[in-house]
Amino acid sequence: MKGYAGKFLEVNLSSENVKETILDEEILSQYIGGRGLATKILWDKLGKNWERIEPLGSENLLLMLTGPLTGYVPGARLCVSGKSPQSNGVVGSTVGGEFSVELKCAGYDGIIFYGKAEKPVYLFIKDSEVELKPANHIWGKGSQETLKILVKECREELASRFPRRGLWKEPQIVYIGPAGEKRSRIAVVAAKWAHAAGYGGYGGVMGSKNLKAVVVKGTGPLPDVVDMKKVSTLINKILDINFRNIVFRRWGTGNLGHDVGSRISSEPVRNWQEEWHNEESYGSYEFEKYWVKRYWADFGCPTSCLKLAVIRSGPFEGAITDNPDYENQAYLGPNLGIFNAEENIYLTALIDELGLCGIQTGNVLGFAGELYEKGILTKQDLEGVELKWGDAKAFATLAQMIADRKGIGDILAEGTHRAALKISKLKGVDVSLYDVTEKGIAIGAHGIRSEEDYPGYESYACSVQAGDHTSVARIPLDHGNSELRSLLYDTGVFCWFNFFEKEAQDLLWPFIEAVTGWKITEKQWIETVGRKILHIQRALLLLGGPDMQWVPRKDDDVPLRWYIPLGAGPYKGKAVDRERLNRDRKEYYEAIGWDENGIPLPTELKRLGLKDVDRKLDEIRKPLPKY
Amino acid sequence: MKGLSENERVWIARDYLKCSGCRRCEIVCSLSHEGKIWPEASRIRVFMLIPGVEVPHLCVQCHDYPCLKVCPTKALSINKQTEAVIVDKEACVACGKCIDACPGKIPYIHPTENYALICDLCSGRPKCVEACAAGRWNALEIIKKSDTHTFKLYAKTPEIITRDIASQIYGKKWRETV
Ligand code: SF4
Ligand code: SF4
Ligand code: SF4
Secondary structure (H helix, E strand, O other): OOOOOOOEEEEEOOOOEEEEEOOOHHHHHHHOOHHHHHHHHHHHHHHHHHHHOOOOOOOOOEEEEOOOOEOOEOOEEEEEEEEOOOOOOEOOEEEEOOHHHHHHHOOOOEEEEEOOOOOOEEEEEEOOEEEEEEOOOOOOOOHHHHHHHHHHHHHHHHHHHOOOOOOOOOOEEEEOOHHHHOOOOOEOEEEOOOEEEOOOOHHHHHHHOOEEEEEEEOOOOOOOOOOHHHHHHHHHHHHHHHHOOHHHHHHOOOOOOOOOOOOOOOOOEOOOOEOOOOOHHHOHHHHHOOEEEEEEOOOOOOOOEEEEEEOOOOOOOOOEEEOOOHHHHHHOOHHHOOOOHHHHHHHHHHHHHHOEOHHHHHHHHHHHHHHHHOOOOOOOOOOOOOOOOOOHHHHHHHHHHHHHOOOOHHHHOOOHHHHHHHHHHHHOOOOHHHOOEEOOEEOOOOOOOOOOOOOOHHHHHOOOOOOOOOOOOOOOOOOOOOHHHHHHHHHHOEOHHHOOOHHHHOOHHHHHHHHHOOOOOHHHHHHHHHHHHHHHHHHHHHHOOOOOOOOOOOOOOOOHHHHOOOOOOOOOOOOOOHHHHHHHHHHHHHHHOEOOOOOEOHHHHHHOOOHHHHHHHHHHOOOOOOO | OOOOOOOOOEEEEEOHHHOOOOOHHHHHHHHHHHOOOOHHHOOOEEEEEEOOEEEEEOOOOOOOOHHHHHOOOOOEEEOOOOOOEEEOOOOOOOOOHHHHHOOOOOOEEOOOOOOEEOOOHHHHOOHHHHHHHHOOOOOEEEEEOOOOOHHHHHOOOHHHHHHHHHHHHOOHHHHHHO
16 A cells, blocks of 8 residues: 555554554545545544533543655645534644654655543654653643653653664654643644644543643654556646745744734624724734744745744743744734734743633634624633733733643633533523634634635535634635635645646646556546545534534524624625525535435435444434524 | 865754754665664754754764774764764674763664664765755855864753753743743
8 A cells, every 4th residue: 555654553542552553455445535435434433422522521531643645745734633622523733843743754655543542641652663652741831831842752761762773863752742641622632832622622532531742753764655656747737836935935824913914804803793804003014023934834835934033032022933824823913912922922822821712712712802892801800811902911820720620720621612501501691603604613714704715605604614714615616715715625635835826726636546546537536536535524513412502403503793793894884694604504515415415315414325324413413493 | 065076075064043843854864874763863953942942963973983983893984085973883882881972872772673873974965955055045055164163162961952042032031041
């Protein structure tokens, strides 16, 4: 089997048993890797009892998977998955960096974690030698300390085990911060500084397993491919296309905070009360002042959309973070009434340090900010914090409370949607208007009211990854941003950002063939291979549980707030039109093969050989009331 | 290789602050020498002892070749044209003496074979530099080699380079972390 290392690691954290497994070609050729394979593994291992599996319990699995294209297609990523404590479905959450390449070089296509370690541990992989090690000394530590200690001690260990080999490069590491350790539903699995698998909440899953980090040193080559010459040619073509994209190379997404997001009115401002601002203080060049590296890339990437921002003096001295990218700029900036680059960099660095997700945390902080503005949450509820819009220090204090699960932070650590339900109950007021999420997941900073940004009406409502802005549903199904495309990238596993151009997208099919020998056409991907994965993901999202279950069709909606017209800016007065949303949703259901309630059709499931999924879905296929 | 004629000796200048960490240099070096993408067998290795501080690490062709002098099996020789260190794979016994002698601890043992890896300057047309230039990162650039001893000063360990760069971009206290 070409493109694959050929082995997976199965690590039972409860019994400390580690073994190697071989997945057969039949499964891999259908589900490939990354998100596709994660969906299949989760369905097979947990599907029967899905509704009863507690995402933060020891029964859940934590998956870290690569794909056959990882390391070959420029821009390597790792796909982290499991049952999501946010959506209760499956999210394929990817993170950039060298970890996935190093893992393949160690001889593994992925790792499957079971159970729960008795005490904090980290996993150390040196090629085929795999060991669970105590992590007490790094438990509770933030990202900077965790990385420093792990790089040092693992390099020292390698040097002493292999004294004549010469200097060891650092091993690659994914880890959680204090928020993950506290099983926060909005915690990330991180790499480097702010590289994070954010959507899904897998930092909390990792924490619930007492797993602080995974460290890998792989000294082998990437697995063999069918036609290396062809692969090299395709790599060069993809590089050339992206070398030409000089604007994106220059800024990454870091020029959107003012120059794009606000101008096209799709940026959250004060918990989405607006999606527009006119603060020039938030312009691209204000951010660039803090960049110490203008082109920062992950393995094989031509784009280097990442930048490195540092604050070297003043009250926020010592803050280090990537970019911040647009999501962090928006959510930890205007969404909190903050329009100052330095404060945004400080907050982003703090969120990284705590192991929280910039999007989910920025959303819940904005939610709390609005409840404070409306008088629903008081200074007393917030343990003395006056949560005024624009007060970076106040929001930082609350973020720390979330990571520590201290006071109200304990509720907010559950993410906006769950916090909204709880606070509504506690306060006896309905706060659902302020809950800007989709099926438990805070929506990326790309609103749809102005209809100028890339997501459409159906995008979040019909996505199998809910609020995930990197996995939006679009019709027609061959749309350049369709969810089947995101699925391909997450299954591959590689970065979306080198595939904005159709010209580059079209190279992926020959790429798959040159690596694996499998001929998959775009049509086959849309109609069978990708579609099948999407149906299973959809099924597991609808099955949900145990703390909540989404109501078919009814919950395929957008946040209440988006039905309220924008109050200012060039798109003032625009709001989501419910009639049209219903129409677009219906059209999407029909195109993808779901019934009128959004449940995959029996005929469709049978066509794709998913009879077991069909049978399971019968449990939720009751006649639904009219909404 | 603009401005250099065919027979001129090249040297690879390195500017760590410009390194993006893309590892394209490792990819092309291992592809051309091993036929595979194999970062751990690349003759240039990008160290990232602290994220954001990426250090491309490769031989500088010291004028006095300390590595060569200590080799007990005479496995190392100098290519007359390029002045690169050439490893005789058969003669090398992977004893690691050249590593100890190198002021930058640059050579290292091949991950699966029994010999040391040292940059051979791709016979005068360095692939890594081409890859770096294609991305316009220019962390690696070709310059004309002249008869000076200063090139050797670039043979530093990744730890020392990392301390310098980290202290510049992140602040002094980062010196102590590596
Ligand atoms: S190709 Fe250049 S920028 Fe990329 S890692 Fe190598 S030296 Fe750094
Ligand atoms: S840098 Fe090291 S390997 Fe290169 S010539 Fe000098 S001593 Fe030898
Ligand atoms: S010059 Fe050639 S051998 Fe030397 S590091 Fe660069 S690519 Fe490798």
